[in-house]
Amino acid sequence: MSRRVLVLAHTGREDSLKAAWEACALLHASGIVPVMQESELADMERFFGHLAQPVEVLHDHVQLPDVELVMVLGGDGTILRAAELVREVDVPLLGVNLGHVGFLAESERADLAQTVEWIASREYTVEERMTIDVQVWVRGQKIWHTWALNEAAIEKANRERMLEVVTEVDERPLTSFGCDGIVLATPTGSTAYGFSAGGPVVWPEVEALVIVPISAHALFAKPLVVSPRSRLAVEVLGRTDAQGVLWCDGRRSVDLPPGARVEVTKSATPVRLARTHQTPFSARLVRKFELPIHGWRGPVPKADAIHTGPIPIVRTPRPMPPLQVPQSDQPGDDNDPTTAK
Template identity: 90%
Template sequence: MSRRVLILAHTGREESLKAAWEACAQLHGSGLIPVMQKTELGDMVRFFGRLDHPVEVLHDHVKLPDVELVMVLGGDGTILRAAELVREVDVPLLGVNLGHVGFLAESERADLAQTVEWIASREYTVEERMTIDVQVWVRGQKIWHTWALNEAAIEKGNRERMLEVVTEVDERPLTSFGCDGVVLATPTGSTAYAFSAGGPVVWPEVEALLIVPISAHALFAKPLVVSPRSRLAVEILNRTDAQGVLWCDGRRSVDLPPGARVEVTRSATPVRLARTHQTPFSGRLVRKFELPIQGWRGPMPQAEAIHTGPVPIIRTPRPMPPLPSPRHAGHGDAPDPSPDPSTEK
């Protein structure tokens, strides 16, 4: 059975076009069939002038469910665009970073050939990343329904006017404050917008939801980590006429008038990411953020078990009996009186 790999690239950049060209050639050389979208394939043909190997066109020659894996050439923005395409068909994504941090990417540009070899030999695993379901309500009517892999970010619509919001967890109000916005994020999004807003880094395997205020004018407006079963909500208060805007993964947006309500819950449909490395998440943090680790010595070697002898028992000595009290004259024998120095000769 033929194995097909869809290549998605940011074809507006020359580096992405070159990487896509190399990926197609290497996949073909490994016995796999490269697949591209018609517009991106057209951009590549116009740039290089011709193709030395056959490339199938998505939706013309092959359907998306028939693709084994999607190789994404670009940064996190390109991976988020790919997630929109494949989320409903259960096809994993494997990112090759051509951007800056590229936290969602699995490989770097220099590892492209090695990545193709891993795909050809099926040396990759697939992990599921939590997504969130996002609804917007205005005057009791649902006006928008979408999802997000990283976050739903509520931001002020005008630079000169801050938003007045109230946050809610499990249908109970928590606190209200003025702010520049609020980020409702997944663990995957904890290293994206929520991280820039001062939120905590959450390991991907931790099931949780995050609430991170942006530049809040309040005493108790700290980042919160709540249960993945919780229902989160943020309401734009009517104290002012400040408008807001909701962005999901920085790609889809809707305006939020005063009185609008944004509700976020865990989605039943995750995004699947392919992994070729078994590097722990802490190693990914160090590599992507270039964290200083000089001086680290590592875990101490396991020493032989030390067995102690019996615990010595310290016996408390018996208390001494109290000394007899001196007896007064006329009550029995009295101690000999001390000699009077004046009677001594």
């Protein structure tokens, strides 16, 4: 049975088109059938002409569950678009960064040929990233239901009006304040909008939800890290007529009138990301953000590798008993001849 890999690219950019063309050629040379969406394949053929290698069309020649892997060529936005496509069928994503930071991407454009070799030899692992379930309620009616891999971001709709909100954790109110917005993020999203708003960086394997206020006018409006089993909610207060807007992963949005309620919980359906490098997350942070690490000495030697001699035992000397003077040696003794009359 033939192996198939879906190639997704931002075909509005020339560098993405060239990377997609090269990826299809490399996959075909490795014995893997490249698959593309019809619109993206048409864009590539308009740019390059008829392709020498055969490419199957998604939903025409092949269905999504028959694809082994999705190779995403672009930045984090392209990967988020791909996640919308494959989340319900458990097909893993492998990102090749063509953008700036590309935190979700696994490899860079220069490593494209090596990445295809890893795919061909199945030298990759798959990890699951937590997603969130997002619901919007207005006057007791659910008006919107979606999900997010990175975050659900509540923002003020008008630049000149501050948004008044009250936060809630586990069905108990926490605090209210005026703000420019508030981010409800996953660990994956902690390095995206949440990080830009001053939130903490959370390691991907940590199961948690993050609340990050944006420019809050309040004393207690700090970023919070809560249990993934918690139910988070943010209500847009009616103190003013300021409107809000909810964005999920920066791709899907809905308006929030005064009185709207946004509820966020951990979703039961994760997104699967393919990994070709077994590098620690700290190393990814250093590489993606170009963090300075000059002067680092590394871990100290392990205790069991250090050989030392026996530890000397210091004994405390026993105290000497007080000197006892014999009775016969006492002055004025009647038996002492020197004192006899």
